[in-house]
Amino acid sequence: MENMTALITGAGSGIGFGVAQSLAEKGATIIITDINVDAVLLAQKKLSDKGLNVKGIKLDVTNEQDIENLITTLDGMNIDILVNNAGIQHVSRLEDFPMNAWQKIVNVLLTGPARTCKALLPQMRDNGFGRIINIGSIHGLVASPFKSAYVAAKHGLIGFSKVIALETSDTDITINTICPAYVKTPLVEKQIKDQAIQHGISEEDVIHKIMLEPMPKKSFIDIEEISATVCFLASKQAKNMTGQALVLDGGWTVK
Numbered sequence: 001m002e003n004m005t006a007l008i009t010g011a012g013s014g015i016g017f018g019v020a021q022s023l024a025e026k027g028a029t030i031i032i033t034d035i036n037v038d039a040v041l042l043a044q045k046k047l048s049d050k051g052l053n054v055k056g057i058k059l060d061v062t063n064e065q066d067i068e069n070l071i072t073t074l075d076g077m078n079i080d081i082l083v084n085n086a087g088i089q090h091v092s093r094l095e096d097f098p099m100n101a102w103q104k105i106v107n108v109l110l111t112g113p114a115r116t117c118k119a120l121l122p123q124m125r126d127n128g129f130g131r132i133i134n135i136g137s138i139h140g141l142v143a144s145p146f147k148s149a150y151v152a153a154k155h156g157l158i159g160f161s162k163v164i165a166l167e168t169s170d171t172d173i174t175i176n177t178i179c180p181a182y183v184k185t186p187l188v189e190k191q192i193k194d195q196a197i198q199h200g201i202s203e204e205d206v207i208h209k210i211m212l213e214p215m216p217k218k219s220f221i222d223i224e225e226i227s228a229t230v231c232f233l234a235s236k237q238a239k240n241m242t243g244q245a246l247v248l249d250g251g252w253t254v255k
């Protein structure tokens with residue numbers, strides 16, 4: 001990954017931070033971005049204290065101005081790898097789902113990646129190289145109750161990526177979506193509490209009867225598994241894998 005630069009959205013926490021660290025350890029220069037400025041600064045410090053090559057930038061993927069500022073801040077610096085990872089969740093049946101929360105989820109999870117791709121594709125095209133990796137979800141392929149916005153947005157992300165795969169087929173740019181089942185991150189820790197309320201069961205039962213039950217392997221997905229998949233997709237050797245959904249689900253969808 002030496003001589004490569006990777007930009008990761010939502011990299012102040014969880015999966016995004018883990019992916020940033022892995023790419024940096026493989027020699028890439030990393031641009032850590034997140035809506036949360038404190039998280040960006042902390043993530044930047046953690047990686048630079050390890051001697052890794054990292055720069056932090058505040059980026060809200062729903063904010064057009066932030067996208068414009070990003071291009072200015074990059075000042076011609078080439079991004080070889082874009083990881084669309086920023087994410088939020090809201091757990092509620094549709095009848096009780098506030099529409100502003102619904103719109104916001106779609107804006108972050110679906111329109112956000114469209115914005116970052118639109119901003120960075122021209123320079124990837126000029127450079128004749130690009131690897132776009134979306135952190136999708138198993139909920140891009142199957143549904144669970146109380147997650148209408150999230151499931152719709154993650155399904156949409158796979159469709160969006162198929163279109164971009166076709167639109168970039170004339171050059172060495174690829175776009176793929178990694179679809180993990182549950183990963184123990186702050187996003188899921190919060191959801192355990194919310195799902196316990198929605199289903200009227202204990203948090204322990206949410207973990208075993210809702211989250212791990214559909215997975216024959218009965219284990220959370222590790223961030224390292226996702227990072228390793230990102231590193232493969234980002235490699236030059238993955239040049240003909242495009243428009244795909246790569247599923248890390250402990251066997252959930254083979255049943």
Ligand SMILES: NC(=O)c1ccc[n+]([C@@H]2O[C@H](COP(=O)([O-])OP(=O)(O)OC[C@H]3O[C@@H](n4cnc5c(N)ncnc54)[C@H](O)[C@@H]3O)[C@@H](O)[C@H]2O)c1
Binds near residue numbers: 013085188
């Ligand atoms: N944790 C899981 O079980 C799981 C499973 C499948 C997919 N995912 C996906 O992985 C991605 C990362 O999730 P995570 O579990 O690491 O969550 P997380 O909450 O630990 O991290 C998400 C990050 O996104 C940032 N963010 C939120 N809104 C943003 C915005 N508008 N612009 C920029 N950054 C924003 C947050 O500040 C946070 O740092 C998400 O896309 C999520 O849907 C997570």
